[in-house]
Amino acid sequence: MTTLAKADIEISAQAARAFVQLYYPAYDSAGRDEDVPKFYRSYSSILWNGNPVTGADALKDFLKGIPTTAHEVLTYDCHPIPNTKGPSLMISVSGTVRHGPDTGPLYVTGPNGKEKPKSKTVDGQPRVFSQTFVLVPDPDAPAVEPGKLGKYVVSADSFRFVG
Template sequence: MANSNGSKESHIRLAAEGAKRFVETYYPALNSDRTALASFYHPAASIVWNGNPIASGEAFAAFFASMPDSHYDVQSYDAQPMQFDVKGSCSFVLIVSGSVKYGELKEQRGFSETFVLKPVEVQPTRYLISTQGFRLVV
């Protein structure tokens, strides 16, 4: 892991690896394991879903459980490191875009999502959502 004195390339690599792991676990949970959603969130997470504030990861999981089945298809994502800690980990911004289909609708909608992910103190290769902004697009 890079430390706060490490190279820019190592910080970018750290954010890219964290983003890949996150995308590969979070979106499958949205699609088929909604009971796990609350575990992705920092206790003080700030969430805005399509313009509506949601109080916590648990509230988001409850909200999402009431929605029809979904299928998220991530088409691209990018991560940029933000803040580095003394253990060599870093918070990062993650921007995701793709398409989503809800319930029996045949129509897919585009979505754009921005996260700030922070490393878990005791497990610095695991990240929790600190901030999330989701928006359906045309």
């Protein structure tokens, strides 16, 4: 079994941070059906809350059919996968997501100066999620020097509401 070098772990942490910082704003953007599929390839395996979606084109259609979102990432962790070149990464993310047209602030200031919940409806209320990605080095990207951060794409993605 191959052990991971310190450089592999550092690159993995950089790649995970960069991915999370790019992915969720793209997912929450008005152009998500064009932006998010760029993270995937035709062979990408996606499981969204028990519903399989295969490949970037199917993901584009899927994204058009769900309400707007606002994600708040609470934590993420990255595990480099031994015996893979690049190395490949498993990223676990947890946080909250709000769906629907009202994904603005959850609280408003009342006339008395105190904050109160903005809405009592399900739309716009946060739901806890867990999402796990397997990222692999992009085979179409130019080769990078050992110890340098390369471009990654999503090979597998599993999203699940926790509560």
